[in-house]
Amino acid sequence: MLYIFSIIVFVCVxxxxxxxxxxxxxxxxxxxxxxxxxxxxxxxxxxVLYKNLGVPFLLAVVLGGFIAVIVSVILGYPALRNKLxxxxxxxxxxxxxxxxxxxxxxxxxxxxxxxxITGIPRLSSVWLVILITAIMVYCMRNFIKxxxxxxxxxxxxxxxxxxxxxxxPLRTKLRALMISAFYGGVAGGLFVFYATFVSPMSFAEAxxxxxxxAVVLGGxxxxxxxxxxxxxLVILPEILRFLAVWRLVFYGLAFILIMLFRPDGLFGYREIxxxxxxxxxxxxxxGIGERQKRTGRG
Amino acid sequence: xxxxxxxxxxxxxxxxxxxLLAVGYALITSIFNFTNFGxxxxxxxxxxxxxxxxxxxxxxxxxxxxxxxxxxxxISLITELVAYRPLRKRKSPRLYLMITxxxxxxxxxxxxxVLLGANVRYLPSTFSTDSIxxxxxxxxxxxxxSLFASLISLAVLWVFLYLSxxxxxxxxxxxxxxxxxLMGINVNKVSLxxxxxxxxxxxxxxxxMGMKYTVYxxxxxxxxxxxxxxxxxxxGSLPGAVLGGFILGVIETMVSGYISSALRDLFSFGIMILVLIFLPxxxxxxxxxxxx
Numbered sequence: 001m002l003y004i005f006s007i008i009v010f011v012c013v014x015x016x017x018x019x020x021x022x023x024x025x026x027x028x029x030x031x032x033x034x035x036x037x038x039x040x041x042x043x044x045x046x047x048v049l050y051k052n053l054g055v056p057f058l059l060a061v062v063l064g065g066f067i068a069v070i071v072s073v074i075l076g077y078p079a080l081r082n083k084l085x086x087x088x089x090x091x092x093x094x095x096x097x098x099x100x101x102x103x104x105x106x107x108x109x110x111x112x113x114x115x116x117i118t119g120i121p122r123l124s125s126v127w128l129v130i131l132i133t134a135i136m137v138y139c140m141r142n143f144i145k146x147x148x149x150x151x152x153x154x155x156x157x158x159x160x161x162x163x164x165x166x167x168x169p170l171r172t173k174l175r176a177l178m179i180s181a182f183y184g185g186v187a188g189g190l191f192v193f194y195a196t197f198v199s200p201m202s203f204a205e206a207x208x209x210x211x212x213x214a215v216v217l218g219g220x221x222x223x224x225x226x227x228x229x230x231x232x233l234v235i236l237p238e239i240l241r242f243l244a245v246w247r248l249v250f251y252g253l254a255f256i257l258i259m260l261f262r263p264d265g266l267f268g269y270r271e272i273x274x275x276x277x278x279x280x281x282x283x284x285x286x287g288i289g290e291r292q293k294r295t296g297r298g
Numbered sequence: 299x300x301x302x303x304x305x306x307x308x309x310x311x312x313x314x315x316x317x318l319l320a321v322g323y324a325l326i327t328s329i330f331n332f333t334n335f336g337x338x339x340x341x342x343x344x345x346x347x348x349x350x351x352x353x354x355x356x357x358x359x360x361x362x363x364x365x366x367x368x369x370x371x372x373i374s375l376i377t378e379l380v381a382y383r384p385l386r387k388r389k390s391p392r393l394y395l396m397i398t399x400x401x402x403x404x405x406x407x408x409x410x411x412v413l414l415g416a417n418v419r420y421l422p423s424t425f426s427t428d429s430i431x432x433x434x435x436x437x438x439x440x441x442x443x444s445l446f447a448s449l450i451s452l453a454v455l456w457v458f459l460y461l462s463x464x465x466x467x468x469x470x471x472x473x474x475x476x477x478x479x480l481m482g483i484n485v486n487k488v489s490l491x492x493x494x495x496x497x498x499x500x501x502x503x504x505x506x507m508g509m510k511y512t513v514y515x516x517x518x519x520x521x522x523x524x525x526x527x528x529x530x531x532x533x534g535s536l537p538g539a540v541l542g543g544f545i546l547g548v549i550e551t552m553v554s555g556y557i558s559s560a561l562r563d564l565f566s567f568g569i570m571i572l573v574l575i576f577l578p579x580x581x582x583x584x585x586x587x588x589x590x
Binding site: 106 | 564
């Protein structure tokens, strides 16, 4: 049971981080190869706040998220202001995750250096993590459906056109970056308080690839697609343990094949919805009443 | 003072290899306007080809170098033909090209880990490995060889780009790919030449880096440094890439010599972030129009 619980927690934590990255890479079109850096910042900040300053657990996780936001602004504002596009911003993020990893590995006193911090109490229970994930994903869904989210998509598809109709690209991009950094930070905090230890390798470059893979596989302009992909990417390696070494080979191949044959990802612009249940219900009702009542779609 | 001069020579030698790799990046960036993140894997393949030629087949290092170049060109052309060209034909966004390139990197790297193992392999050199005494400073012969090999390759590349007809085509495509296509330049042929050149540079760099640091699947991470060099110099600019490579190489060896080798990567990525933030066009700082 503990095993199942831990898988559920990993799926949820990944889900939070992936929904953040989905906003940044999928909806806003900013390539990030180093998103795990925000998880590292959030996770370490939460632990230090809890252990060394005595901040309560949930507050520490949230504050960790906010510290990730501050870092993202320090990094992102100058970079985005100079219109660093695509690959340049991607490599800034790769640099960021490397800098975070090397810096943490070399700070012995509080952060424990390369060994990391052990003996963290397991404070995030399964139900709490599920609840937080549900709330955060719901907020993200609302954000994407709001005007802000539509601005993000406009900037992704035609930046100059979006600017012409009065969308401020810098503000939109920065907003997306900050929100996704917050999601990454909170995911890192929750993960650390479940795993009970944290080391610089917990959030290394490979983790960023996991997150990016979920967004690419799930669909560039979809929220439920990447979430499902995140779940699959956590659960599948557990089932296919004997193929563990091939996991990253498969990722690479999947990146290429998906971009070649289904560039919008498995879900593309669609979302999983339960509207068809309602439609079915109306159809059955209409059939029983033997009237040709046609209900509108959804 | 001796230590400083010695570090300077080593730095220039590493920097020359970075410069070679950075030129490979810059050529592709200047023409197709995307970063070939799969480049590190190409270089790693070249290093492994050299390893098999030298260790398993017993050829001298020079033949190993030829093997490395041929194999790296082969891989480089395959990535272009299989992945990048269909995507370009469909006018996919740059994001998709970058994700594909990333995918190639992850795929080739981990394929090498699974099939060949992640352990390091010693790549022997049939060149003399003695140290060379220059006045009061001592440097390893390998460093001097790689410095000269890189400088000669850069010179050959310069001659090719500026004195041959194909070079003119490449330069015009770098100036404006679409207009060059309208003027009757076969852009697909140019792309093959450019990817072949980047394969050649990757093969040379891979062999020398393999001799210096041993051969292992993550060798391609060195290409990230070369990308940093091309960013420092100015993305898509060839002189900038060469300059950035030398600057980065010298800074790295100075940091490892005087401060700490553990902090080397921190410095190189930190410098890149600072350059990107304050000099987004790089040190050469030209506008996009004059790239070559």
